[in-house]
Amino acid sequence: MAAAAALSERGRGRTAPNPNVGCLIVREGRVAGRGWTQPGGRPHAEAMALEQAGDAAGGATVYVTLEPCAHESPRGPACADLLAAVKPARVVAALIDPDPRTAGRGFARLRGAGVAVTEGVSTDLARRAMAGFLTRRALGRPHVTLKLATSLDGKIALPSGESKWITGPESRAHAHLERARADAILVGRGTFKADAPRLDVRLAGLEERSPARFVLAAKNPSVPSEREWNWLDSPHAITSLPADHLLIEGGAGAASAFLAAGLVDRLLLYRAPILIGEGRACIGDIGLSRLADAHGRWVLADSRMLGTDRLEIYERKR
Ligand code: ZN
Numbered sequence: 001m002a003a004a005a006a007l008s009e010r011g012r013g014r015t016a017p018n019p020n021v022g023c024l025i026v027r028e029g030r031v032a033g034r035g036w037t038q039p040g041g042r043p044h045a046e047a048m049a050l051e052q053a054g055d056a057a058g059g060a061t062v063y064v065t066l067e068p069c070a071h072e073s074p075r076g077p078a079c080a081d082l083l084a085a086v087k088p089a090r091v092v093a094a095l096i097d098p099d100p101r102t103a104g105r106g107f108a109r110l111r112g113a114g115v116a117v118t119e120g121v122s123t124d125l126a127r128r129a130m131a132g133f134l135t136r137r138a139l140g141r142p143h144v145t146l147k148l149a150t151s152l153d154g155k156i157a158l159p160s161g162e163s164k165w166i167t168g169p170e171s172r173a174h175a176h177l178e179r180a181r182a183d184a185i186l187v188g189r190g191t192f193k194a195d196a197p198r199l200d201v202r203l204a205g206l207e208e209r210s211p212a213r214f215v216l217a218a219k220n221p222s223v224p225s226e227r228e229w230n231w232l233d234s235p236h237a238i239t240s241l242p243a244d245h246l247l248i249e250g251g252a253g254a255a256s257a258f259l260a261a262g263l264v265d266r267l268l269l270y271r272a273p274i275l276i277g278e279g280r281a282c283i284g285d286i287g288l289s290r291l292a293d294a295h296g297r298w299v300l301a302d303s304r305m306l307g308t309d310r311l312e313i314y315e316r317k318r
Helices: 002-011 045-057 079-086 105-112 123-129 131-139 169-180 189-198 235-240 252-260
Strands: 022-027 030-036 061-066 090-095 116-118 143-150 155-157 184-188 212-216 230-232 245-250 266-271 298-306 309-316
Touching: 002 022, 002 030, 002 045, 002 061, 002 123, 022 045, 030 045, 045 061, 045 079, 061 123, 079 105, 090 105, 090 123, 105 116, 123 131, 131 143, 143 155, 143 169, 143 252, 169 245, 169 266, 169 298, 169 309, 184 189, 184 252, 189 212, 189 252, 212 252, 230 235, 245 252, 266 298
Parallel strands: 061 090, 090 116, 143 245, 143 266, 184 212, 184 245, 212 230
Antiparallel strands: 022 030, 022 061, 266 309, 298 309
């Protein structure tokens, strides 16, 4: 399932409104097929993996991050039907499909065809890999990641505004990878004015993955830029974004506005081993009146060194 979740990540940010599913077909201990939802949402992961596996899919074990779809669409057959036709021995799935057109019917159809089904395997991995789709389904908005790159004392710039660079090259490369995994990025007005031309994906081979760009501003901020920008007048306007994974890149104003609105699901905290003292804080007022309310909101999901910096990833408890 970890391999299927890794395959699912390949489609992340490119399959909306379809889920970025990953699928692995294993026959007699060997991988016979790999699939992930293709850009634009078709073919589905299972269809791609079945195509690769060919005859080897019969009697095989199929690992899939989401319940195979049970609804036919004009764009292709239902994956539950494709699977039922080739008769794998077993389908191992992480999550049930929250789409009401499937929601258990995919599993039922497979069982009805004599295929053993195991549900609920490695659900955390699958939830992370498909966070955008699942958040859109559950909350009607994209999954939101906030990136903070700070000193040990939580500062993002000197009082003069000098901010390049606080974190090291490894952290900045990782942040670019995160940008490629999002289908939309957002910055505040100040960051936009200072950095607009730089906010794209500058990793070899990933240039095409540059996400749609948004500025949090009351009205259209007309600053010359090589690429197209859109603007959002409030954090709550993200419900209308044509994206499932939104990355907030800064600055402190945009970060605070989204935190105050309770609209951040994941924090990427890159911390450099430097002290700044007097300087600009990474966030401002987030509407907290009691310290007790600050507790219990965030859970550490991952932590690692990037060069001399430390990256911590926190997830919002809901
Ligand atoms: Zn499908």
